[in-house]
Amino acid sequence: MWGRATAAAIPGFLLSAGVTGLVCWLLPGPWQSTLVPGVVAFFAVWMAAMAVAFQFRDGKRAWAWLGGGAVASLGALWLLQTLQWVC
Amino acid sequence: MIKLKSSTLRTFTSVHTWVGLVAGFGLFVAFYAGAITVFHHDLQSWQTPHTPLSAEQGLANAQQLLDETLARHPKAREHVGMVFPGGEYPQAASYWQDESGTWRYATLDNLDGSDKMPGGALSELVNELHYTLGIPVAGRYLMGIVSLLYGLALISGVIIHLPRLADDLFALRPGRNLKRFWQDAHNVIGVLSLPMHVMFAVTGALLSLAMLVMVALNPLVFRGELMAALGPAMDTAPVATAAGREQPMGSLAMLHARSVEVARAQGLASFEPAYFKLAHAGDANATIEISGESPGSLGPVGSVAFNANTGAVLATQLPGSRDANHATLASAYALHFGEYGNTWVRVLYFVLGIGGAFLFYSGNLLWVESRRKRRQAEQGRAQAGMARATVGVCIGVCVAISVAFIATQLAQWPALRIAGDHELTVRVACFVTWALCVLWAALRPPVRGAQELLWAAAITTALVPIAHGVVTGAWPWLTALQGQWSLFSIDAGALAMAFGFAWLARATARRARDGEPNSVWADPRARAAQVASTLVTD
Numbered sequence: 001m002w003g004r005a006t007a008a009a010i011p012g013f014l015l016s017a018g019v020t021g022l023v024c025w026l027l028p029g030p031w032q033s034t035l036v037p038g039v040v041a042f043f044a045v046w047m048a049a050m051a052v053a054f055q056f057r058d059g060k061r062a063w064a065w066l067g068g069g070a071v072a073s074l075g076a077l078w079l080l081q082t083l084q085w086v087c
Numbered sequence: 088m089i090k091l092k093s094s095t096l097r098t099f100t101s102v103h104t105w106v107g108l109v110a111g112f113g114l115f116v117a118f119y120a121g122a123i124t125v126f127h128h129d130l131q132s133w134q135t136p137h138t139p140l141s142a143e144q145g146l147a148n149a150q151q152l153l154d155e156t157l158a159r160h161p162k163a164r165e166h167v168g169m170v171f172p173g174g175e176y177p178q179a180a181s182y183w184q185d186e187s188g189t190w191r192y193a194t195l196d197n198l199d200g201s202d203k204m205p206g207g208a209l210s211e212l213v214n215e216l217h218y219t220l221g222i223p224v225a226g227r228y229l230m231g232i233v234s235l236l237y238g239l240a241l242i243s244g245v246i247i248h249l250p251r252l253a254d255d256l257f258a259l260r261p262g263r264n265l266k267r268f269w270q271d272a273h274n275v276i277g278v279l280s281l282p283m284h285v286m287f288a289v290t291g292a293l294l295s296l297a298m299l300v301m302v303a304l305n306p307l308v309f310r311g312e313l314m315a316a317l318g319p320a321m322d323t324a325p326v327a328t329a330a331g332r333e334q335p336m337g338s339l340a341m342l343h344a345r346s347v348e349v350a351r352a353q354g355l356a357s358f359e360p361a362y363f364k365l366a367h368a369g370d371a372n373a374t375i376e377i378s379g380e381s382p383g384s385l386g387p388v389g390s391v392a393f394n395a396n397t398g399a400v401l402a403t404q405l406p407g408s409r410d411a412n413h414a415t416l417a418s419a420y421a422l423h424f425g426e427y428g429n430t431w432v433r434v435l436y437f438v439l440g441i442g443g444a445f446l447f448y449s450g451n452l453l454w455v456e457s458r459r460k461r462r463q464a465e466q467g468r469a470q471a472g473m474a475r476a477t478v479g480v481c482i483g484v485c486v487a488i489s490v491a492f493i494a495t496q497l498a499q500w501p502a503l504r505i506a507g508d509h510e511l512t513v514r515v516a517c518f519v520t521w522a523l524c525v526l527w528a529a530l531r532p533p534v535r536g537a538q539e540l541l542w543a544a545a546i547t548t549a550l551v552p553i554a555h556g557v558v559t560g561a562w563p564w565l566t567a568l569q570g571q572w573s574l575f576s577i578d579a580g581a582l583a584m585a586f587g588f589a590w591l592a593r594a595t596a597r598r599a600r601d602g603e604p605n606s607v608w609a610d611p612r613a614r615a616a617q618v619a620s621t622l623v624t625d
Binding site: 001013017018020021024025031032033034035036037039040042044046048050051055074077081 | 293300308309419
């Protein structure tokens, strides 16, 4: 249970940041215009991610999947920002 | 009928149980104190010393306070905020940050300013219990974590209830199986008020953790540019720098009238200015942002920014014509505080708030009930401990808040001549009462403690309108006749709650006497007395 709980808190947080960030930056218009809705949505997304963490059979799997998702989403966001494909 | 794997059900049942137990106590306090805070404006009139009819301040008083604040406090010339008197707030108040960054507050009665927010100790105490449990600094973040766990408890609760959600929605089965009855009550309240609970979990986490989370999101998502973008996303007036040239400021009456005029021109039926923010007062680049309410919108608070000297419009963020940032912010606040719609929305929030408190209380009772040893009178230490903690903390805070109400009135009674800090008196009364209740519950058998504390809650809550009447002469029948509904609603609400506590105390006594004997809630002595008296009468 503790493995999955820490996965909910740490990689769950990072994955939610990546997913919310991607949506905010990919929407048309500058990222500043979806700032507040993005921060509000982040909390709902994080709560969902925490629930997902407990769906995995054990802590290791939860860490691997959520951590992988976090790296992928934050990496994609960073790439899009660096290439200036989003603004 | 939705099928779920039994392992999924098992996992989420234990997630729900543990998250509920950890967050349940905090949530009970937050909901009980929050339900009262919904009426904080009424509470502010109830707690301030008042003759049955006290005069309201107007715009001229606001102008006087602003002039005095700017003349006396150089830092206020950079940035100052003020509430307009009348309507939302009974008296004008100004606030600014001094050299060390501390907020200072001034009113016409205290032009030199103080560190304490005007409005009174009681409403501020109840509000603090709501969002910090009364713990300084860390309490706010603690309640933010509680909000996150609350969200997780909602999701896991819905998942484990999902297979029977539709079938059992309107089932409330009283009878011998008490666990079934409590489970039904817990489920039906949880499901019917789910949208409200989801909203509170998200906005509660937002209000207490937003700053921390934004610091973490800034480098991850926003390339370190978040803090610079926050101002334009949340304020209406554009950020201006002082020109260094002096220019006299326009009058508040003119700017007040201009804000109403601009809102009307944008098609709003009404705009009631409530507060403003003024930057660089006395400078050529002075800006003022006037915020006010327009009914009929989910986020009723909008604002108009002017050049504070000329009254020329700089920007507007009004309902119907504002950007996504301002619309979301205004709605998130209004949804959390129930500040859209009329009095009935607030009454609904109060009822849902008390219902929420019941949800967490019943959750703890269910934990005790499902671990009950059915074949022996002696119950485990964990069950008795949980029962004691639930009774002491939850019923204790109800007693403590009612005692704080009484203390507020008694502390300002000239007949008693209570010297010293009024605010401190009220706080000490509240927290000492709460501690004594927890101690009492820890020392008594759970079922005895529950009855005694429920009677204590009933009696103290019934004393609230009496203390108010004795000290101020504003008895409920007089305030009702004079149409002072703010005062009347607090007293009437207290009376209704007192009856509720008394009813719960009687129900607990009945259960102790007639209910299942093998439980922490059974009282063998009450049962024996009952049997003895029937033998005598037979």
